[in-house]
Structure formats: structure tokens, C-alpha cells
Amino acid sequence: MREPTGEQGLAIYRMMRLIRRFEERVAECFAAGEIPGFIHLCVGQEAPPAAVCALLAPADLVSATHRGHGQCLAKGADPRRVMAELFGRATGYCRGKGGSMHLCDMEHGVLGTNGVVGASLPIAVGTALASRIRGSRQVTAAFFGDGAANTGAVHEALNLASVWDLPVVFVCENNGYAEFTPQSVHTKAGSIAERAAAYRMRGVRVDGNDVPALFAAAAEAVDQARSGQGPTLIEAMTYRFRGHHEGDPMAYRQKAELEEWRAKDALPRFRGWLLDRGHLTEAEDARLVASAQAEVDEATTFARESPWPAPEAALEDVHA
Amino acid sequence: MPEIRYVKAIADAIGEEMARDERVILLGEDVGAPGGTFGATKGLHQQFGGERVRDTPISETAIVGAAIGAAANGLRPIVEIMFMDFIGTCWDQVVNQMAKMRYMFGGQMRLPLVLRTHTGAGLNAGPQHSGSLEAWAVHVPGLKVVMPSTPADIKGLLKSAIRDDNPVIVVENKTLYAMKGEVPAGEHLVPIGRAEVKREGKDVTVVALSRMVHEALKAAELLSKDGISVEVLDPRTLSPLDRDALLASVAKTGRLVIAHEAWGPCGFGAEVAAIAADAGFRSLKAPVRRVTPPFTPVPFSPPMEKFWLPDAGKIAAAVREVCA
Numbered sequence: 180m181r182e183p184t185g186e187q188g189l190a191i192y193r194m195m196r197l198i199r200r201f202e203e204r205v206a207e208c209f210a211a212g213e214i215p216g217f218i219h220l221c222v223g224q225e226a227p228p229a230a231v232c233a234l235l236a237p238a239d240l241v242s243a244t245h246r247g248h249g250q251c252l253a254k255g256a257d258p259r260r261v262m263a264e265l266f267g268r269a270t271g272y273c274r275g276k277g278g279s280m281h282l283c284d285m286e287h288g289v290l291g292t293n294g295v296v297g298a299s300l301p302i303a304v305g306t307a308l309a310s311r312i313r314g315s316r317q318v319t320a321a322f323f324g325d326g327a328a329n330t331g332a333v334h335e336a337l338n339l340a341s342v343w344d345l346p347v348v349f350v351c352e353n354n355g356y357a358e359f360t361p362q363s364v365h366t367k368a369g370s371i372a373e374r375a376a377a378y379r380m381r382g383v384r385v386d387g388n389d390v391p392a393l394f395a396a397a398a399e400a401v402d403q404a405r406s407g408q409g410p411t412l413i414e415a416m417t418y419r420f421r422g423h424h425e426g427d428p429m430a431y432r433q434k435a436e437l438e439e440w441r442a443k444d445a446l447p448r449f450r451g452w453l454l455d456r457g458h459l460t461e462a463e464d465a466r467l468v469a470s471a472q473a474e475v476d477e478a479t480t481f482a483r484e485s486p487w488p489a490p491e492a493a494l495e496d497v498h499a
Numbered sequence: 500m501p502e503i504r505y506v507k508a509i510a511d512a513i514g515e516e517m518a519r520d521e522r523v524i525l526l527g528e529d530v531g532a533p534g535g536t537f538g539a540t541k542g543l544h545q546q547f548g549g550e551r552v553r554d555t556p557i558s559e560t561a562i563v564g565a566a567i568g569a570a571a572n573g574l575r576p577i578v579e580i581m582f583m584d585f586i587g588t589c590w591d592q593v594v595n596q597m598a599k600m601r602y603m604f605g606g607q608m609r610l611p612l613v614l615r616t617h618t619g620a621g622l623n624a625g626p627q628h629s630g631s632l633e634a635w636a637v638h639v640p641g642l643k644v645v646m647p648s649t650p651a652d653i654k655g656l657l658k659s660a661i662r663d664d665n666p667v668i669v670v671e672n673k674t675l676y677a678m679k680g681e682v683p684a685g686e687h688l689v690p691i692g693r694a695e696v697k698r699e700g701k702d703v704t705v706v707a708l709s710r711m712v713h714e715a716l717k718a719a720e721l722l723s724k725d726g727i728s729v730e731v732l733d734p735r736t737l738s739p740l741d742r743d744a745l746l747a748s749v750a751k752t753g754r755l756v757i758a759h760e761a762w763g764p765c766g767f768g769a770e771v772a773a774i775a776a777d778a779g780f781r782s783l784k785a786p787v788r789r790v791t792p793p794f795t796p797v798p799f800s801p802p803m804e805k806f807w808l809p810d811a812g813k814i815a816a817a818v819r820e821v822c823a
């Protein structure tokens with residue numbers, strides 16, 4: 180089992196801190212009316228994007244879902260320009276055309292968050308096909324949720340990636356709910372990973388809040404994809420601490436369940452792991468926490484002070 | 500000029516572009532080794548190999564998505580949806596992904612891809628294999644839509660579509676595949692967005708799409724014997740439409756008839772009529788007429804299908820009405 184080095188571990192931890200603080204700030208700004216539209220946060224689900232993206236090269240690609248701020252940041256997007264996009268400002272990655280559910284940063288290989296559940300997987304299969312034909316050695320990591328697992332698009336994409344042995348790592352972030360509907364209502368089979376067998380693909384179910392376990396599974400999958408041995412389906416069991424969207428009263432779940440998962444929060448667990456191994460000191464931890472805070476503050480200030488797009492800019496970018 | 504079949508013009512166009520640019524790949528159901536259900540990709544698998552010419556599972560969503568992803572990552576894919584009737588199975592990929600990605604990502608992406616498909620009744624293929632759904636695509640910003648009516652036009656427009664840096668939907672007509680026509684030898688490109696007057700006339704403009712161009716030409720021949728001079732305008736590209744050519748022809752003739760195989764309500768003819776009423780109103784000497792099939796699915800049985808389809812006789816009747 181491959182373990183993160185101290186350096187990798189710290190980078191993952193730093194990213195998880197950044198994502199957590201970023202998402203909390205987005206919640207605050209949304210509640211204050213500064214962020215328009217719909218917002219889906221990944222508080223509690225920081226480990227999968229941070230651990231998987233830590234294993235990717237700059238030229239590798241990531242596709243994400245409506246809950247995709249974490250993937251953008253973890254793949255290297257500038258928090259200032261992500262925040263500015265959420266604020267609808269001209270300096271955002273998509274110049275205010277996309278917002279939270281349509282965020283893209285091609286320079287860092289972020290193929291986009293996607294507002295249509297399941298729809299990003301076929302596209303990820305296509306980027307992987309191009310990598311293969313071009314011989315570019317890129318790997319595409321395709322994130323989706325347990326809800327998306329029941330779309331036809333996901334089945335079609337898994338099958339096609341398998342038939343063509345494409346360099347994709349499919350990462351199902353199973354947070355137990357498709358919007359407001361628990362997995363027990365939407366899926367008979369206990370595990371999404373076991374479906375991989377039907378596609379003659381390796382399927383791995385892993386504790387998605389256990390960073391070293393996730394890292395090991397992803398490392399093997401990325402190596403396998405890069406060496407031309409085809410895709411893997413990783414199912415990362417995790418939990419979102421906030422609602423499906425901001426403003427969701429979460430009437431569908433019990434407080435006890437939330438408390439149970441808070442005890443399994445990946446951030447303190449991984450912090451403990453790093454401290455135990457001597458990769459992190461209390462002083463360094465305090466510095467990392469402060470630096471995440473400063474980065475998010477700077478991103479927020481940048482977004483607030485950025486200009487709105489010219490209304491007429493709505494007419495641009497339809498065609499190349 | 501050499502005469503070749505419409506279906507051969509497709510294979511020639513793809514073959515020439517694949518030879519010219521190694522980024523061009525071909526994906527679809529039975530497009531590879533079998534050469535396409537109608538033979539439109541015959542020989543390409545043998546010529547370019549299985550890496551670039553790929554038979555896919557029957558997974559329209561996955562193959563259109565794969566084409567989008569491949570385009571986003573440096574290739575120029577051509578994907579085939581076997582019948583346009585099947586496009587509902589991958590409509591999300593077309594409308595929410597392919598058409599919007601450049602826009603919603605603020606211009607960060609180029610998606611040079613071609614989606615080939617075909618429409619058309621007349622082969623007794625029944626309600627799910629005969630439809631003409633081109634208006635669906637024309638309704639969506641971010642897509643270019645071409646509908647070539649001759650071997651020369653399919654070759655030239657398909658080649659232009661493959662070289663375009665945007666998604667282009669190429670709508671063929673299965674009943675035209677066997678048609679022979681002159682195609683200029685050597686490099687032949689038809690620009691996207693340019694209509695063509697297929698027959699000059701002075702009394703009435705008939706805007707016709709795809710196979711209806713040929714029915715309109717037959718009608719024009721019939722009507723010339725009665726002293727009615729018909730201009731047949733083939734838009735060739737439906738989006739972006741060559742408005743100038745349409746308005747110039749209407750300004751010349753003062754009368755407008757539109758013929759297509761798609762249903763009338765919210766069909767392409769409604770858009771053409773609206774443009775004429777808006778920007779060509781002062782030229783019009785008579786009401787605009789549309790020649791379209793009844794608002795029912797395409798029936799299977801030969802006598803019903805023949806009754807259902809617009810043809811030269813129905814176009815001629817409409818022309819006589821507006822010229823009366």
C-alpha cells in the first residue's frame with residue numbers, strides 16, 4: 180500500500196484546509212446575499228479531491244460535478260478567480276458566464292463542474308480517448324456521486340472506458356444521498372464499486388474520509404491508467420456536513436447521523452495521522468490554518484472588489 | 500466534372516480530411532469495419548485503422564460525450580448518430596454540454612467536432628426512423644447546422660464542418676444517399692452560412708430544405724410551362740442562416756413558399772417566414788405559405804407515407820395559390 184510522503188501529506192492537508200475554509204466562506208457570502216444563484220458545498224468531502232488530485236500531473240484532467248469547488252482548487256485553480264466566478268464577476272474563470280455549477284479552468288486541467296448529474300463522465304471518457312490517441316500520457320479523473328451512479332450516462336461511460344481500456348480514474352464520492360433521497364431508496368445494491376465487475380473493471384470501495392487509504396487506492400488507479408491498463412472505479416464513502424444546496428433544511432436526516440459522521444471528519448483524522456508520523460507539528464498546523472484563512476480572505480476581497488461583467492459581454496463566446 | 504453518389508461524397512470528404520489532419524477521428528455505431536449502415540464511411544476503417552475509426556457500443560450519450568471530450572483535448576472528432584430520430588437519447592450531451600461549454604466556460608474551450616446524422620421519410624422506415632428533427636438543433640445557440648441537398652454540397656459542407664472550430668451538426672437525408680451528382684474534382688469546400696440559388700426565377704421564391712430542394716426544382720419545371728417563374732433557394736446552412744440571400748430573393752420575387760419534411764409548427768419554415776415578415780415585409784405581395792407534412796408521426800405503410808410527404812405537386816399547388 181502506497182503511503183503519502185510527508186511532503187505529499189502536508190500538501191493534501193493544506194488543500195483540505197483551504198477547501199474547508201473556502202466552502203465555509205462561500206456559505207457566509209451566499210447567506211449574506213453576495214453570491215447569486217445555487218450553491219452546493221463539499222464541506223466534509225474534502226478528502227477525495229485533495230487526495231486524488233495530489234497524485235495527478237499538471238497536464239492531467241479532472242471533471243467534476245455540481246459539488247465541484249474542491250476539485251477546482253485541488254487541481255490548481257486560483258481561489259481568487261474561483262471565488263470571483265461564484266460572485267459573478269468579470270475576473271472569474273468563466274468571466275461570469277458559468278458560476279458555481281459551470282466552473283472551468285483549462286489551464287490547470289479542470290474540464291468543468293457540471294450542472295447535469297452524470298453528464299460529465301462521457302466527456303471524461305473522451306478526453307481520455309484523446310490522450311490515448313495523441314499519446315499524451317494524461318490521466319483523466321472523473322468525479323461523480325452516488326446519485327449519478329444511476330444515470331444511463333454513467334453506465335455508458337464506464338462501459339466505453341472499459342471496452343477501450345482508457346486512462347480514466349472514476350471516483351464516486353458516495354455521500355449517502357442523491358439530493359434529499361438516501362441511498363437505501365435509490366439503489367438496491369449496497370455498493371457502487373461492485374458494479375465495476377460487470378464492466379471487467381477494477382472496483383475499490385474505500386473509506387473516503389481516510390486520506391491514506393484513499394491515497395493508496397488512487398495511486399494504484401492512476402498508475403494503472405497511466406501505464407495503459409485501463410480504468411478503475413473507486414467508491415469513496417464520505418458525507419456532506421451541509422445540505423444538498425445552501426438553504427436545504429435537511430429534514431431528511433437525523434442529527435445523530437450527522438454527529439456520527441462528524442466524529443469521522445477527515446480533517447482531524449488526517450491531522451492526527453500527520454502528527455503521529457511527525458510530518459506535522461502543532462506550530463506548523465497553526466501556520467497552515469492561518470494561511471488557508473489568509474488565502475480565502477484574499478480570494479473574497481478579490482471577488483468583492485472585482486468589476487461586474489459588462490452586460491453586453493453576454494453576447495460573446497458562443498462560437499470560436 | 501465527375502458524377503458521384505451522395506454517400507460516396509461523404510466517405511470522400513471524411514477520407515480527405517483524415518488524410519489531411521491526423522487529429523480527425525471517426526466514432527459511431529457500425530461506422531468502422533462495417534462501413535456504416537448506408538455505406539457512408541466505407542473503406543475508412545481499412546484506410547486509417549481502428550485507432551482513428553472506431554466502432555462503438557450502442558451508447559449515444561457516451562459516444563457524443565466522448566467526441567466532446569476528445570475535442571476539448573486536442574482532437575477533431577466526427578461522430579455519427581445513425582438516425583436523427585435517436586438523438587433524443589443523447590440530447591443532453593448535445594444541448595447542455597456540446598452547445599454550451601464554450602459559452603459557459605467563458606471562451607476557454609474550442610470544440611471542433613462534427614455530429615453527422617440523417618433524416619427523411621420515403622423508405623417505409625416507420626415513425627421512429629423517418630423523422631426530420633433539424634429544427635431542434637437550429638433552436639440551440641452554440642450549434643451550427645447544415646443540411647446539404649446534393650453530392651457537391653455534402654462534400655463541401657462536411658469538409659468545412661470538419662475544419663470548423665465549433666460543433667457542427669450535419670443533417671443528411673437517407674433518401675439522397677443513392678443520388679448521383681457532379682462534384683468538382685480536387686479540393687472542394689462549401690462555406691458554412693452561404694445559401695445557394697439552385698434555380699433562378701422572378702415570380703416566387705421557394706425556400707426548400709434537403710430532399711425538398713429536388714421536389715421544388717421539379718415543381719419549378721412544371722410551373723414554367725404555365726408561365727410561372729420560380730426561384731429555388733437552398734439555405735444549405737440552417738444555422739447561421741444566410742439572411743441576406745433570403746431577403747434578396749424575396750425582394751426580387753415578392754412571394755415566398757417554404758418546403759420541408761419537418762413538421763410545420765415551430766419548424767424551420769416558421770423562422771424563415773418570420774424573417775420575411777419582419778425584414779422583408781415591404782417586398783411581400785402575397786401571404787407566405789409553408790408546405791409541410793401533416794402534424795402526425797411518419798406513417799409506415801406506403802400509401803399513407805406517400806400521402807404524408809410533401810412533394811412537387813404540393814409545392815406547385817402552394818406556388819399557384821400565392822401567384823393567383
